[in-house]
């Protein structure tokens with residue numbers, strides 16, 4: 001799975017999954033949250049380096065408080081339930097987004113697990129919680145402006161200023177639940193990602209379907225703007241720069 005290193009998932013469709021079964025929406029979140037561990041395990045088994053899961057967007061604050069509260073408590077329960085397994089499997093756990101409004105106890109659990117697993121070399125498991133892609137870009141730019149007043153920012157500076165720079169670009173984005181949109185997720189990191197939208201709602205999304213999607217996408221040709229001779233975006237950008245100079249020389253513009 002060398003070509004698919006970083007996978008991001010928009011875990012959508014919990015509410016509809018429950019409504020279809022005449023259950024309250026939060027039932028869907030409970031079942032959805034129970035599904036996360038098996039997908040993490042499968043990502044690890046497939047040799048994926050980074051898995052970033054969208055669990056709560058900055059826009060999700062506009063949902064009824066009763067639903068928001070359940071989502072908070074499910075994050076806490078997930079950490080308590082999975083802590084030992086995360087540590088044993090050498091997973092590096094992180095949260096990106098604004099968690100300052102979460103209960104203190106949950107924030108402490110998060111920080112503790114982040115610190116305990118900070119140097120783990122296994123799967124980089126990241127939850128986007130209280131996360132917005134635009135807010136992340138503004139954060140990165142503000143960081144740069146503060147540290148380098150009066151200077152112009154370039155692409156590398158911006159990448160380095162993101163919440164978790166070592167995650168790098170996303171190779172594959174999967175969204176469950178049938179909607180074909182990005183919903184303010186990882187706007188910068190998705191620039192050249194393969195996109196896969198499945199009708200399956202998150203509580204029903206199985207390790208087998210996940211693995212089939214990864215396999216399918218691994219066989220897709222990614223061209224990064226070239227005519228097909230490179231294997232990653234870095235290489236394509238270097239090639240573009242070399243060619244630009246050569247083409248300009250031949251045109252006599254250099």
Ligand code: IPE
Pocket residue numbers: 011012013014015016017055056057060071177
């Ligand atoms: C995704 O499921 C989970 C969160 C956004 C927190 P939804 O709650 O959006 O489920 P649908 O899209 O309404 O079915």
Ligand code: IPE
Pocket residue numbers: 010011012013054055056057059060179181183
């Ligand atoms: C995106 O799902 C956010 C998460 C899955 C956490 P939403 O259900 O909030 O997205 P929209 O509102 O349909 O775009």
Ligand code: MG
Pocket residue numbers: 012013014177
């Ligand atoms: Mg939704």
